[in-house]
Every structure is written in C-alpha cells, then in structure tokens.
Amino acid sequence: MPAVKADIISQLQQDILRMQGFRSKLTDTVPDIDLGPVNTAFPNAIFPTGAVHEFLCAFREHAAAATGFVSALAGNLMQRGGACIWISVARTLFPPSLKTFGIEPDKVIFIDLQRIKDALWALEEALKCDGIAAVIAEIPEISFTQSRRLQLVVEQSKVTGFILRTSTRAASTTACVTRWKITPLSSELEDGIPGVGAPRWHVELLKVRNGRPGAWKMEWTDGKCVVIPDNATPVIVQEQQLKAG
Amino acid sequence: MSKRFMSIWFRHLLTDWHVRRQPALQHMPFVLAAPVHGRMIITSASPAAEAQGIRTSMPLADAKAIVSSLQAFDDEPERGAQLLKALGEWCIRYTPVVGIDLPDSLILDVSGCTHLWGGERPYLKELITKLRAIGYDVRGAMADTIGTAWAVARYGKITPIIDSGEQADALMRLPPAALRLEEDILARLQKLGLYQIGSFMNMPQSVLRRRFGQPLLIRLGQALGYETEAIAPLYPVPPYEERLPCLEPIRTAPGIEIALKVLLEQLCLRLQKEGKGLRTAVLKGYRVDNRMVQTEIGTSRASHHPEHLFRLFELKIPTIEPALGIELFTLEASKVEDVASEQEVLWIGNPGLKAPAVAELLDRLAGKIGEDSIRRYLPAEHYWPERSIQQATSLEEKPATAWRTDKPRPVQLLSKPEPVEVTAPIPDYPPMLFRYKGKLHEIRKADGPERIEREWWLEKDGGEHRDYYTVEDTEGQRYWLFRSGHYSGNQSQWFIHGFFA
Incomplete structure (x- = not known):
C-alpha cells in the first residue's frame, strides 16, 4: 500500500510544519503578511507567523534597512489591533518614522535595557504573552541554545518574533525559522526625476526551514512591500546553506 | 428607649x-x-x-x-x-x-x-x-x-x-x-x-x-x-492585610512560595468580593532571630488575580533571606484601587494595549528590570527632531495630535548628531561627498533642504538653525545630514543625524 504510506508521510510532514509554527493554506485562508512572489519561498507558500525570524545587520545602514523591512512586516501583523514590543540594548530607532511603515508609534512599547541577558529574558517573556502581535529585539548576538528556547516559546504562544542581530562577527547557527539579510538599494523615481525615492531593499532570504531560500529586490510603496520584477526569479543559494536551516 | x-x-x-x-x-x-x-x-x-x-x-x-x-x-x-x-x-x-x-x-x-x-x-x-x-x-x-x-x-x-x-x-x-x-x-x-x-x-x-x-x-x-x-x-475600612503564622519556621523557597500562595488567595478573595484590585503589595516575613525581611511589588493596573500577583512575587523570592527561618508572614496591600470587572472572552477581540495580558507582561518586566526602562512615545508638536516625541505617562494615554508623515524622518536617529566632513561647493545645495567614520560616501541623489529653526523660547543656550538633507550614496544607503547655520564656505559645520531605511 504505497499510496497510503505516502499519505501518512505527507500528513506527518504537515503536522510537523504546523507544530513548528508554519501554517497551512487550509487553516488560514487570509494570511497576515503577503509578500507576493516571496511567498513561494516558504512552506505552504505562507509567511510563517508564530515563529522567530532573524535578520543579519552588521552595519548601521543595513540595520536601518532591516528595521524598515521588519516594521513593514510588523505593521501588517498589527492590523488586527495587537500591540508591538520593541526590545533593544542600544536603541537608535526614531518612533515617528514607524508611521511610514504602517505602525502607529504609540502602540509600540519600547523596552531599553543595558545588558543582553536582561534583553533575552524580556524577549522570552514577551514572546510568551499571547496578546501581542509582534516582538522585535535588537541584540548583538544570540546563541543556539537561547534561540532554541525562543522557538519553543513561540510554538506555544504563536507570537511572531523578529531578531535584529547587530554583531559584526560571523553569524552562528540559530534555531530561528528564517535568516534574512536586508541591504539598501539605490532608489529610483519615475522618469528619472532627481531626488530620493521610496525605500528599496535587496532582500536576501539566506535560510528558511523547509523552504527555498532566495533573493529579491523590494520596494516600499503605497503602504506595501512590492517586489521589483526584473529580478523576480528566486536565486538558489548554495546547497550548504539550504541544509543548515 | x-x-x-x-x-x-x-x-x-x-x-x-x-x-x-x-x-x-x-x-x-x-x-x-x-x-x-x-x-x-x-x-x-x-x-x-x-x-x-x-x-x-x-x-x-x-x-x-x-x-x-x-x-x-x-x-x-x-x-x-x-x-x-x-x-x-x-x-x-x-x-x-x-x-x-x-x-x-x-x-x-x-x-x-x-x-x-x-x-x-x-x-x-x-x-x-x-x-x-x-x-x-x-x-x-x-x-x-x-x-x-x-x-x-x-x-x-x-x-x-x-x-x-x-x-x-x-x-x-x-x-x-x-x-x-x-x-x-x-x-x-x-x-x-x-x-x-x-x-x-x-x-x-x-x-x-x-x-x-x-x-x-x-x-x-x-x-x-x-x-x-x-x-x-x-x-x-479594615486594612487589606493577611497574616500567616507558621507552625515550623520556614527556611526554603518552596515553603515561602506556599505561604505566598495561601496569603494571595485569601487577599484576592476579599479584593474580588469588594471589586477592588491592588496596586502595591508588601510581603513581610518575621524571622526567628527577631529580624524582618520584606519585599514589595507594584502593578501597572489594579489586579486581584492571584496567579499574576504570584508571578510578580516569584521574581522577588530569591531576595528573601530566611536565615534561621521565618515564623510569621504578613501580606499587605498598601495601595488598593477599584478594578473594572473583566469582560467575557467573547469581547476580547482587538484589545491592543488594553489587553490584560499586556499589562501583566509589563508588570513582570517592571518588577525585574525597573519601570523606567519601559517607554512609550506620543507625538509632540515640535519640528525639532529631538523634541518631536514625548514619553507617555500611562498605557491609556492617547496621542493628542496625529503622527506626521509629510516630512521624511529617518528610521534610526542618532541621540547626538555626529560631525562629518563634507564637500559642499555650492551654497544651499546638498554636499557632493561626505566622510563618516573614515569612510567616504559619494552622494548620488539628494532631497532638501528642510530648514528647522531652533526653538529659542525653549532653549537656554543659543544654537543655529539646521538645514536637513536626505541623501543617498552610490551604494543606495540613505542618510540624514544637516548643516548647522548658514552656508559659510569651508567653515560650515555638517552633521549626520540619522539613517533612512
């Protein structure tokens, strides 16, 4: 009975995905975050909420770009009215700018801490709390054990976490579901008008568990993240990184 | 009679x-x-x-x-x-x-x-x-x-x-x-x-x-x-206080936890009946050696939820030193307020900041890391970037004015503008290139200037107005630069103040 066996295996795979925080099309018809072509990179073609995502931002400029992208994602999650918690060790975020990315800055609670240990504790506590739409943490470094704890927490609470890793050292392996790298791209205005246009990013999905990593050019226009078509086909990155997730 | x-x-x-x-x-x-x-x-x-x-x-x-x-x-x-x-x-x-x-x-x-x-x-x-x-x-x-x-x-x-x-x-x-x-x-x-x-x-x-x-x-x-x-x-009003004498002196953390649970249940039962919730509570332990140990908690909104209060106290239990043993515990609610009765689950639709879970989370955080590290911002009616936000005093406070999006504001703002070396040959034009932290950035695109006058009625020491430029370098990185004061050839002072997304 090979057909039955295949059924069972696919069912089990779906179960595993669900337990890890991925959602299936059957249970949620309306996804919170719709990134267009980027969706194909994720299992079930749905952006995994209820998971921890990490962003590599070694430089200030990259951190700014990642902040913009994360705010855009969190803004989508906050549409349902939840609050957002922003934990950081050395915060330079300017709250009024969040409004541009669809977040009401007064709905964000900032927690500014001195020590990484405290920040990680606060992050874990915040992720445990199911009344919250998104938790964003700016911390220099996170170890595998620490990220594993966070993953176990979000599997229970279904809160979405974003970690901005600001360390310049080579990133160590973590238990996060995805690893992103956002770098700024030069903006363009229509018809070559001089001046600075809408934010544009080179969005690299370096790792995604059970999905296909890729890279896209994206732009934030009219309150949406839009993929710029000329490089829409996902670039398959090295086999090595695929396995590491 | x-x-x-x-x-x-x-x-x-x-x-x-x-x-x-x-x-x-x-x-x-x-x-x-x-x-x-x-x-x-x-x-x-x-x-x-x-x-x-x-x-x-x-x-x-x-x-x-x-x-x-x-x-x-x-x-x-x-x-x-x-x-x-x-x-x-x-x-x-x-x-x-x-x-x-x-x-x-x-x-x-x-x-x-x-x-x-x-x-x-x-x-x-x-x-x-x-x-x-x-x-x-x-x-x-x-x-x-x-x-x-x-x-x-x-x-x-x-x-x-x-x-x-x-x-x-x-x-x-x-x-x-x-x-x-x-x-x-x-x-x-x-x-x-x-x-x-x-x-x-x-x-x-x-x-x-x-x-x-x-x-x-x-x-x-x-x-x-x-x-x-x-x-x-x-x-x-009889004081909101509960006592728990112990038959044997308590010396262990689990023992203190049990005592605390008993006291909290008694106190919360009374608070619930009277429709009140506590804002601050003090747990005192009288030790065998005639010394007293105490620990205090505070909540951001009145609560009579024993589990939540227990979690707040739980963080403080390691600070209690039982020494030879504690023979009497007292729990006193020093500040008590009316509490709005909780809505049924049906109504918890879009709670946002008002969700009890959020308030309880903030209590836990405040209990461990201090209240002053938790911040929330509201818009303030000032153009000067540093003054355009003010800290909210409570979770309920609503913004008095809308957040402005008409002028570009960077995602990251340096708390203190850092000086940069620029080449700006033409007055009131954005610079051609600037050097920040030893790295040279050649500017391709720019917007501005946006002049922000200083608020002399608020500032003690006079300064110069700022002309802000949004600039983008060859790599596509976007910055917020400003020139302090009027253009004066090579003497102009330029600063970097933020990074755009």
Whole structure:
C-alpha cells in the first residue's frame, strides 16, 4: 500500500510544519503578511507567523534597512489591533518614522535595557504573552541554545518574533525559522526625476526551514512591500546553506 | 428607649490642626486663606487672631492691616473633611455610630453607650477632655435630637446635657441661628424681631410655612423631635492585610512560595468580593532571630488575580533571606484601587494595549528590570527632531495630535548628531561627498533642504538653525545630514543625524 504510506508521510510532514509554527493554506485562508512572489519561498507558500525570524545587520545602514523591512512586516501583523514590543540594548530607532511603515508609534512599547541577558529574558517573556502581535529585539548576538528556547516559546504562544542581530562577527547557527539579510538599494523615481525615492531593499532570504531560500529586490510603496520584477526569479543559494536551516 | 445624640463642635478645627503640627503657633495670631475671585479671603482664624478682631470671610489684606504680624497659610479645601473623618474614626471607640457634619462637627449616636462610662455626664466629660488633650478646642452637648444637640453645643450657655424630652425648654432662649437655617431666613427673622427661638416656636405651623417656607418647619421639627433625622455613619475600612503564622519556621523557597500562595488567595478573595484590585503589595516575613525581611511589588493596573500577583512575587523570592527561618508572614496591600470587572472572552477581540495580558507582561518586566526602562512615545508638536516625541505617562494615554508623515524622518536617529566632513561647493545645495567614520560616501541623489529653526523660547543656550538633507550614496544607503547655520564656505559645520531605511 504505497499510496497510503505516502499519505501518512505527507500528513506527518504537515503536522510537523504546523507544530513548528508554519501554517497551512487550509487553516488560514487570509494570511497576515503577503509578500507576493516571496511567498513561494516558504512552506505552504505562507509567511510563517508564530515563529522567530532573524535578520543579519552588521552595519548601521543595513540595520536601518532591516528595521524598515521588519516594521513593514510588523505593521501588517498589527492590523488586527495587537500591540508591538520593541526590545533593544542600544536603541537608535526614531518612533515617528514607524508611521511610514504602517505602525502607529504609540502602540509600540519600547523596552531599553543595558545588558543582553536582561534583553533575552524580556524577549522570552514577551514572546510568551499571547496578546501581542509582534516582538522585535535588537541584540548583538544570540546563541543556539537561547534561540532554541525562543522557538519553543513561540510554538506555544504563536507570537511572531523578529531578531535584529547587530554583531559584526560571523553569524552562528540559530534555531530561528528564517535568516534574512536586508541591504539598501539605490532608489529610483519615475522618469528619472532627481531626488530620493521610496525605500528599496535587496532582500536576501539566506535560510528558511523547509523552504527555498532566495533573493529579491523590494520596494516600499503605497503602504506595501512590492517586489521589483526584473529580478523576480528566486536565486538558489548554495546547497550548504539550504541544509543548515 | 429614646435615642440620645451627642454633637461635638470643633471651634477651631483647622487652626488647631496647624498648632498641633507647629506648636510655636500656639499663641500667635494666624489665619488660613484661600483665593476667591482673585483675592485672598480668610477661611479660618486662630483664637489669638479672633481676639484681635479678625473674622472669617474678611480679605487677608484687611486683616494684615489690623494685625501686622499676622501669619497666613494656604487653606486646603479637603483638609477639614479629612480631619473630621479621622476624628470620627477615632470616636468609634465611644459609639459604633459616628457621622460627619460638615464643616466642623461630629454627630454621635450615643444611645445605650453612656452607661459604660458611668452615665452621660462622665461620658461627655471623658470624650471632651480627651479631645482637648489632643489639642482641639471642642464643645459638646447631648440631647434627644441631633438638632438640639447641635444647637446646644454651639449656643447653649447653661448645661451641655439636655434631659430627655426637654428640647423645647432648652431651645427657648437660643437664637434662630441655632436651628441650622439658611442665611436669608435668618435675615428675615432678624428683620421681624424674632431674636429667640422661643418667640416663634409656638406659632401656628401654617403661619410659619407661609412666612418662612417649609425649611424652617423641618429644622424646627428636627430639633424638637417630631421630624426624624438620620446620620450617615462612618465605616472604617479594615486594612487589606493577611497574616500567616507558621507552625515550623520556614527556611526554603518552596515553603515561602506556599505561604505566598495561601496569603494571595485569601487577599484576592476579599479584593474580588469588594471589586477592588491592588496596586502595591508588601510581603513581610518575621524571622526567628527577631529580624524582618520584606519585599514589595507594584502593578501597572489594579489586579486581584492571584496567579499574576504570584508571578510578580516569584521574581522577588530569591531576595528573601530566611536565615534561621521565618515564623510569621504578613501580606499587605498598601495601595488598593477599584478594578473594572473583566469582560467575557467573547469581547476580547482587538484589545491592543488594553489587553490584560499586556499589562501583566509589563508588570513582570517592571518588577525585574525597573519601570523606567519601559517607554512609550506620543507625538509632540515640535519640528525639532529631538523634541518631536514625548514619553507617555500611562498605557491609556492617547496621542493628542496625529503622527506626521509629510516630512521624511529617518528610521534610526542618532541621540547626538555626529560631525562629518563634507564637500559642499555650492551654497544651499546638498554636499557632493561626505566622510563618516573614515569612510567616504559619494552622494548620488539628494532631497532638501528642510530648514528647522531652533526653538529659542525653549532653549537656554543659543544654537543655529539646521538645514536637513536626505541623501543617498552610490551604494543606495540613505542618510540624514544637516548643516548647522548658514552656508559659510569651508567653515560650515555638517552633521549626520540619522539613517533612512
């Protein structure tokens, strides 16, 4: 009975995905975050909420770009009215700018801490709390054990976490579901008008568990993240990184 | 059995209170004054000031003209009621029913209480002597009705104790003001030459009603005893405190946890019944070696949820040092507030910041890392970037104005602008290149300038205005630069202030 066996295996795979925080099309018809072509990179073609995502931002400029992208994602999650918690060790975020990315800055609670240990504790506590739409943490470094704890927490609470890793050292392996790298791209205005246009990013999905990593050019226009078509086909990155997730 | 009431009149309630706090004022003339229509009016005067002709409702300036050494203090409007409440609660040792009669007297229902002190006279004497010993100048009187007790306490000259049924005789010689009448009725009685209650007490009711209205009849009836009058008794709130004596001294953390759970359950049960929640609570442990250890928690909104409160205390348990053992635990809710009853699950749709889970999370965070590291921002109406946000004081506070998006603002703002070296050959044009932290950035695109003037009415030390430029370098990285002050060739000072997404 090979057909039955295949059924069972696919069912089990779906179960595993669900337990890890991925959602299936059957249970949620309306996804919170719709990134267009980027969706194909994720299992079930749905952006995994209820998971921890990490962003590599070694430089200030990259951190700014990642902040913009994360705010855009969190803004989508906050549409349902939840609050957002922003934990950081050395915060330079300017709250009024969040409004541009669809977040009401007064709905964000900032927690500014001195020590990484405290920040990680606060992050874990915040992720445990199911009344919250998104938790964003700016911390220099996170170890595998620490990220594993966070993953176990979000599997229970279904809160979405974003970690901005600001360390310049080579990133160590973590238990996060995805690893992103956002770098700024030069903006363009229509018809070559001089001046600075809408934010544009080179969005690299370096790792995604059970999905296909890729890279896209994206732009934030009219309150949406839009993929710029000329490089829409996902670039398959090295086999090595695929396995590491 | 007929009722007996006692009225205690504090002749100088507020000034006596000031003398108690500052004994030096004992024989000095001083007054309390409050602003009325832009001038200071005396609300109460000390005995020494009254002796020199200073009366209440006199302008303070006039009084100072009479007595040049007169001291004046600000009158706090709620003080009198607070004092009377405290004194009333003290009086509960003499009778269970004590009522406040604003502005300056107490009414005690002493029916069936006086024999415990050996009769009405010793009872009255005991109470008055005690109050005088505390420092209050009081007069008391006892009668069958509140009205008569009140009248005799203030105007009586013969005896403070009016025997049962003798109200009419006692009131006969007193002025009409002793009946607690309105100012205009008193003026009319005065005009008609009715200087004593006896002059009109026996007039037909219909005549009195026609001339002076119903209030006079009611007051007269209340004093004589054919109209009933009730007092609103004080109910002192027993403190929100629970005790747990332990058979064996507690020395372990699990032991403390169990004690805490028991105490919290008892306390929360009571709070729930009364619709209250605690804002701060103190857990005290009395140790075998006669020392006391304590720990305190605070919540951001009133709560009577034992599990949540336990989680807050749980973070503090390691700080409790049991040494040889704790033999008695007390849990006291030092600050208690009304709590809105929680909605059913059905209504928890879009709770946002108001979600109880969020408030409980913030309590936990505040308990461990301190309240000042939790911040929330509201827009402030300033263009100067550093001043365009203000910290919200509570979770409920709403923004007074909308967040602005019309001008570009960077995602990351440096707390202090950092100087950069630029090449800007043309005035009021963005620079061609700039060097920040040793790296050269060549500018491809730019927007601006956006001039932001400094707010000289807020700043002490003068500075220059800022001309902000949004610039993008060859790598697509976007920055917020500004020039401080006007363009002045190579002397212009340029700064980097932020990074755009």
